[in-house]
Amino acid sequence: GQQLNQSPQSMFIQEGEDVSMNCTSSSIFNTWLWYKQDPGEGPVLLIALYKAGELTSNGRLTAQFGITRKDSFLNISASIPSDVGIYFCAGQINAGNNRKLIWGLGTSLAVNP
Amino acid sequence: GAVVSQHPSWVICKSGTSVKIECRSLDFQATTMFWYRQFPKQSLMLMATSNEGSKATYEQGVEKDKFLINHASLTLSTLTVTSAHPEDSSFYICSARGGGEQFFGPGTRLTVL
Numbered sequence: 001g002q003q004l005n006q007s008p009q010s011m012f013i014q015e016g017e018d019v020s021m022n023c024t025s026s027s028i029f030n031t032w033l034w035y036k037q038d039p040g041e042g043p044v045l046l047i048a049l050y051k052a053g054e055l056t057s058n059g060r061l062t063a064q065f066g067i068t069r070k071d072s073f074l075n076i077s078a079s080i081p082s083d084v085g086i087y088f089c090a091g092q093i094n095a096g097n098n099r100k101l102i103w104g105l106g107t108s109l110a111v112n113p
Numbered sequence: 114g115a116v117v118s119q120h121p122s123w124v125i126c127k128s129g130t131s132v133k134i135e136c137r138s139l140d141f142q143a144t145t146m147f148w149y150r151q152f153p154k155q156s157l158m159l160m161a162t163s164n165e166g167s168k169a170t171y172e173q174g175v176e177k178d179k180f181l182i183n184h185a186s187l188t189l190s191t192l193t194v195t196s197a198h199p200e201d202s203s204f205y206i207c208s209a210r211g212g213g214e215q216f217f218g219p220g221t222r223l224t225v226l
Contacts, residue, residue, distance in 0.1 A: 003156065033214075035217075040204075040220065040222065041219050041220060042117075042119075042206045042208075042217035042218050042219045042220045043157070043206075043217045044217070045214060045215075045216070045217075048214060088156060088157070100147075100159060100162065101159075101215065103156045103157050104156065105155070105156045106155075106156055108154075
């Protein structure tokens with residue numbers, strides 16, 4: 001099925017550093033979502049973006065919905081060890097009851113204390 | 114956020130047996146539920162979408178006779194893996210949507226011996 005281009009695939013950083021990851025698509029989306037998944041758990045929603053150009057923060061996390069509606073980025077500032085996990089972007093076209101999420105391949109983040 | 118539970122959290126079964134996984138929305142009514150499977154170090158792959166009271170819509174390549182989905186109420190959906198084989202071993206995650214965002218369950222680890 002269709003998937004989004006998410007990069008980087010993995011990151012290994014020092015505690016306190018800032019992190020940036022992004023997703024791009026050849027298709028336009030109405031909604032961009034960023035999730036975090038811990039090992040053996042389901043994804044947890046971090047930030048939802050509903051409008052082109054929207055910039056939204058959730059604590060140390062900031063995400064933006066690209067103007068072209070084909071991309072989004074997620075920044076994490078001052079990383080801490082509990083930021084470790086896999087981050088997924090997902091795009092959604094808001095049409096009908098069966099609107100689906102299209103997923104990125106994930107960015108695996110490791111933080112060295 | 115809304116809570117989605119899954120049961121069991123893990124299951125080990127013999128090849129040829131059937132396994133049922135339950136997904137419940139605990140504090141909201143889910144008009145639509147989704148079932149995903151996830152292989153190690155990969156993204157979520159949508160298997161099927163179900164609306165309460167109607168037949169599930171399966172993604173291309175997913176065998177509907179092997180992965181039986183029942184969405185009998187607004188708070189419960191079940192996935193039955195029939196005649197399970199080792200290649201069915203995976204992490205199965207359900208998701209529920211009441212009207213806006215999707216919320217994910219914690220996942221079920223299925224191991225078929």
